[in-house]
Amino acid sequence: MENDLVVTERREGYRVLVLNRPDRLNSFNEAMHAALMSALLDAEADETCRAIVLTGAGRGFCAGQDLSDRVFTSGQVPDLSSTLERLYNPLVRKLRALQVPVICAVNGVAAGAGANIALACDIVLAGRSAKFIQAFSKLGLVPDSGGTWFLPRLIGPARARALAFLAEPVPAEQAEAWGMIWKAVDDAALMDEAQRLAAHFAAQPTVGLGLIKQALDASETNDLDRQLDLERDLQGQAGRTPDYIEGVTAFFEKRQPRFTGRA
Missing domain, CATH: 1.10.12 (Lyase 2-enoyl-coa Hydratase; Chain  A, domain 2)
Structure with missing residues (x-):
């Protein structure tokens, strides 16, 4: 089944969900939020789906929030709390609550909320060209989508604090060495490895x-x-x-x- 913004590929025992806004580095707008949540709920309701792979189309996994959705009129005060409460927080909670393994295959950049949505998954694989960026401080914002919760637990408070303050990119191999992700693999092998894991989980208890x-x-x-x-x-x-x-x-x-x- 295919949606304009999220593509669902059914495999024997699992599904591959592909964020599909490659011209915008798969950054989130409200429509893509709705499409991804719908795809997750559909997979959750399918008893034959025993694992999920989440990845992005094109040259990046997800660049976080699409800032073109953040155009404000003069004097307007944006309510980013509402955006988190309605969209990002339910997505992160759903990824954690799913009772099947969720594998994230990070291709290219994972920035802002895109990085933290990847970290919300159970097993994170990344192509060697991938980079994780906590981009929030460049906009005067706080890491969200669970970033302030995941990072200290995965890589320790000192590294988490520096990444949140400096917004420096973390290459895939560094992310593996720090324990931020499970494994860095060659770009060409990324999806094969993700689907190998999903097929394994599809035959497990x-x-x-x-x-x-x-x-x-x-x-x-x-x-x-x-x-x-x-x-x-x-x-x-x-x-x-x-x-x-x-x-x-x-x-x-x-x-x-x-x-x-x-x-």
Whole structure:
């Protein structure tokens, strides 16, 4: 299925979602927000979709907010809080709440909100020519779309603070070395690697992977006692899935498990 602004490519067991405003470096306007959220909700409702790949068309992943949507009349005071509340925050929350792995394949520039939407995904791959830029300070703004939450946790407070203040680009290999992303790969291999991972996840115990996402996100704010309690509760859920029984059975039968991904 294709939308003017987001292209959905269905594969066996997963979907590839492509931001499709290449003439604007896939920067966000309201219509593309709506198209991407619709594509995510459609994938979420499809029981056969057990992983998602998010990438961009053309020479960049996403340049963040399309500033041509930010033309103000004289004396007008913009309400950027409303933009975040209506558009960016729901998108980041949805990416984190999806109960399937989300792989981001960053091609070219990921700037501003585009960088932080990439970091909201579960596994981030980047072509070696890719760059991550916290561009907000150049406009007198604060990193949004989760940037002030993701960066300190991924790369530490000192690097996060410098990147937010200086808006210096971080090349893909540096991002990998710092732990900002999972892996930098050759540009020509980017989509093959992303789809290899998605195909792998499409054959894994999907419910268990969704529970792992919940546990890791909760660990950011839980103390040890609360996290141990959460692990207990989530493990109870995981142990009641058919995939757990299949995994144990396959282990004893010395064969590859055949996971269904169902609860």
